[in-house]
Amino acid sequence: MFVTITHEPIDTSGLVRRVRSDADGAVILFTGVVRNHHDGRQVVALRYEAYEAMASDKLRAICASVAGAYEVTDLAVAHRIGELTIGDVSVAIAVSAPHRDAAYKASREVIERLKREVPIWKLERYADGEEAWVKGCIPEPG
Amino acid sequence: MAAGEAPGTGMRVKSLFFAIYRDILGRDELEIELPEGSNVGALIEAVRAHGAADKLPGHVVVAVNQDYASLETVLVDGDEVAFIPPIAGG
Numbered sequence: 001m002f003v004t005i006t007h008e009p010i011d012t013s014g015l016v017r018r019v020r021s022d023a024d025g026a027v028i029l030f031t032g033v034v035r036n037h038h039d040g041r042q043v044v045a046l047r048y049e050a051y052e053a054m055a056s057d058k059l060r061a062i063c064a065s066v067a068g069a070y071e072v073t074d075l076a077v078a079h080r081i082g083e084l085t086i087g088d089v090s091v092a093i094a095v096s097a098p099h100r101d102a103a104y105k106a107s108r109e110v111i112e113r114l115k116r117e118v119p120i121w122k123l124e125r126y127a128d129g130e131e132a133w134v135k136g137c138i139p140e141p142g
Numbered sequence: 143m144a145a146g147e148a149p150g151t152g153m154r155v156k157s158l159f160f161a162i163y164r165d166i167l168g169r170d171e172l173e174i175e176l177p178e179g180s181n182v183g184a185l186i187e188a189v190r191a192h193g194a195a196d197k198l199p200g201h202v203v204v205a206v207n208q209d210y211a212s213l214e215t216v217l218v219d220g221d222e223v224a225f226i227p228p229i230a231g232g
Contacts, residue, residue: 032232048231049161051224054208055231079231091232111232119205119224120231121161133162136230139203141210 001067002076003059005052005120010078015094019074026100028107032091034084038134042127048081048090051119055079058118061142066109070102077110079120117142153178153219157189161227166197176217182206183213185223198225 002018012029020027034046063075073096080090093110097103114120115137122134152175164170174188182204189195205224206215217223 050231051158051160051205051208051226054205054224057208115229115232117229118231119160119226119229121227122230123161133165133227134230136228139210139226139229 001060001063001074003056003063004078005050005055005059006078006080007082008080010080010089010092012089012092012094015076015078015092018076019094019096021073021096023098024073024096025098026103027094027096028100028103030091030093030107030111031089032111034086034088034090036086038124041124043124044086044127045125046084046090047123047125048079048084049121049123050079050081052081055118055120058142059114062110062113062117065142066106066113069109070097070106071099072097072102072106075106075110077114079114079118081120113142116140151178152176153180153217155180155185155217155219155221155223157185158222158224160224163198163202163225163227167193167195169193178219180217181213182211182215182217182223185217186213189225202226 016029036043059077076094078092093107095103095107125131154175157172159167159170203226
């Protein structure tokens with residue numbers, strides 16, 4: 001299992017290499033990517049911020065929980081923080097499993113729980129020069 | 143309690159503020175002294191007395207030493223209490 005909160009661009013193929021083994025018939029790579037619009041406004045850039053120590057702990061706990069719930073071989077998750085521009089990968093989740101069904105389900109559960117539990121925030125910068133913290137969701141203890 | 147400290151003295155708790163809460167307060171941390179045995183709810187009320195902190199929402203989520211905690215959670219000297227605005231990772 002591998003979890004990182006990083007200021008550096010995410011090496012997605014490195015994540016895939018970390019999780020794949022010869023016993024795996026499926027590797028799912030999910031990437032969350034910075035898009036150029038939100039709620040009808042044109043977004044030009046984002047800044048992500050994390051409570052880094054807690055975010056890492058929470059992500060590790062989520063991965064351990066998901067690994068226990070599905071027939072997966074390994075998981076690797078990276079979340080980028082700092083300044084990102086359109087098209088940058090903000091989060092990547094790699095899951096390996098003998099069979100695809102478990103890999104898909106585990107990947108989906110990690111991203112959904114990340115969004116509900118992990119203390120990370122997003123400041124959007126708009127084309128008109130304004131900026132605002134994205135209205136997030138009230139965190140749910142995992 | 144450290145040796146030599148009188149019983150019944152206060153305790154110091156560090157609060158951390160992130161994202162929009164940091165913007166509201168204009169600072170990213172605050173050390174507050176509280177009576178021993180105080181809980182999270184008491185800390186939040188003490189924080190609200192500082193500067194613009196009265197503009198924090200009525201309900202705030204906190205984590206004590208990096209775990210989500212309730213208003214009833216009792217604090218001890220040296221605890222780190224993070225005020226967690228609604229999250230938006232991913």
